[in-house]
Amino acid sequence: xxxxxxxVEREGFSIVPVRGPDGITIKLSGSCDSQTTSLLDGFLSxxxxxxxxxxxxxxxxxxxxxxFMNSASxxxxxxxxxxxxxxxxxxxxxxxxRTNRFLAWQQRSFNALGRSAPEVLTVLP
Amino acid sequence: xxxxVAGEVQTIASTVIRWNVRPPKRFASSVRELxxxxxxxxxxTDEALRIAMAAHEMVENLVKYSSDGxxxxxxxICDSDGRRYVRLRxxxxxxxxxxxGATRLIERIQSAADPVAIYDQLIAESPGRAxxxxxxxxxxxxxxxxxxxxxxxxxxxxxxERRVSLHGTP
Numbered sequence: 289x290x291x292x293x294x295x296v297e298r299e300g301f302s303i304v305p306v307r308g309p310d311g312i313t314i315k316l317s318g319s320c321d322s323q324t325t326s327l328l329d330g331f332l333s334x335x336x337x338x339x340x341x342x343x344x345x346x347x348x349x350x351x352x353x354x355x356f357m358n359s360a361s362x363x364x365x366x367x368x369x370x371x372x373x374x375x376x377x378x379x380x381x382x383x384x385x386r387t388n389r390f391l392a393w394q395q396r397s398f399n400a401l402g403r404s405a406p407e408v409l410t411v412l413p
Numbered sequence: 414x415x416x417x418v419a420g421e422v423q424t425i426a427s428t429v430i431r432w433n434v435r436p437p438k439r440f441a442s443s444v445r446e447l448x449x450x451x452x453x454x455x456x457x458t459d460e461a462l463r464i465a466m467a468a469h470e471m472v473e474n475l476v477k478y479s480s481d482g483x484x485x486x487x488x489x490i491c492d493s494d495g496r497r498y499v500r501l502r503x504x505x506x507x508x509x510x511x512x513x514g515a516t517r518l519i520e521r522i523q524s525a526a527d528p529v530a531i532y533d534q535l536i537a538e539s540p541g542r543a544x545x546x547x548x549x550x551x552x553x554x555x556x557x558x559x560x561x562x563x564x565x566x567x568x569x570x571x572x573x574e575r576r577v578s579l580h581g582t583p
Contacts, residue, residue: 299439322438322473356445359470359548363539370540392459393466396555400529404536 293334299323303331311346312339319356328361332368339381349385351394362397369405383409425497425579426455427489435482436475445469448488452499455490455579464488464499467556467573470548471503478515479505480567490579500574501558507569511544515569518546519562528554 295304301318314335320328339347372380385402387394398411428451430444449465456464468488475484484505491498507515525531532547532554539545552558558573 319442321442321469322476323442356442356466356469358441358473359551360473362536362551363545363547366536367540393462393555397551400532400536400554403533 293331293338296327296331298327301327303328305335311344311348313348313350315350315353317353320354320361321356321358322360325358325360325364328364329367332364336368336371340375340379343379344381346382346384349383351386351391351398352388354388354394355391356393357397362401365401366404369401369408372408373405380408385409385411387411387413389413421493423492425490425492427487429485429487431485432475433483435479436472436484438473438476441469441472441476444472444486451488452490456499456577457580460577463556464501464558464575464577467552467558468501470552471501471571471573474515474548474571475503475505478507478511478569480508480511481506490577497577497579498574499577500572503571505569506567507564509567512564512567512569514544515549515571516562516564518544518549519560519571522546522550522553523560525553528557 293305295302297303301320301324302316304315304317306313306315312335335347369383372383385398387398395411398409402409402411428447445465445468448468449461452461452464455461468486472486475486484503487502489500489502491500522528522531522535528550532550535546535550539547549560552573553560556573556575558575560571560573562569562571564570
């Protein structure tokens, strides 16, 4: 596995990107709140550029260890999904979210994001 | 302000936090953890986490919009007509434009017949819009709490409430 972009970590929150056989996996861990929203914004912006440049068709968001996300982070994801939806269909990529079944909020929050971009985002059980 | 909890109200437990200076951003996380840790023993875990999320969103708004830094946040479990409720209350002074904007948003969110539909609508509107109201809509849709607000001069109060079942009580 080849690391892409740069992993970021601050104040109990980390984003670790990994390229694997199924595409790019982004491991989100900890709590994403107002102290870390700018990190998430910057990362998603760089990720989008990298995926479009590399032509990957799938990004997996691994949220197994993501314990909290505030509404500003929800908005960060909405902005990212809006950018993906704006791509020409052939350049568009899919986002699959792996959730933790013991954290019921993840289903609620990511399903809301999925409803905003059903053609792009799939929430995996 | 119309509270979903009306009539004779008895407080069972309450926590009040007051700030005389603007609290740092991390206070929202500290309050969320306090609420989560304090109420997981009394409530179903997911119910406690929904309320903790709502507390986080409300305190982030306090930190962001308090015009003089002075603010308070209160968590209360109360009994009204034999039913148990959790009530979150935030108070802060706010600039007139922020106060009017927040009042309009809360009225729009609370008056919507379908909390999820208004949440989806605000999500769709949120890119490029500051003060999008996502946190407030999330409180109603994801925490399943009723929200209300009132203003007295520059003092702004937001209340979020939901019915709960306490462990070991009817």
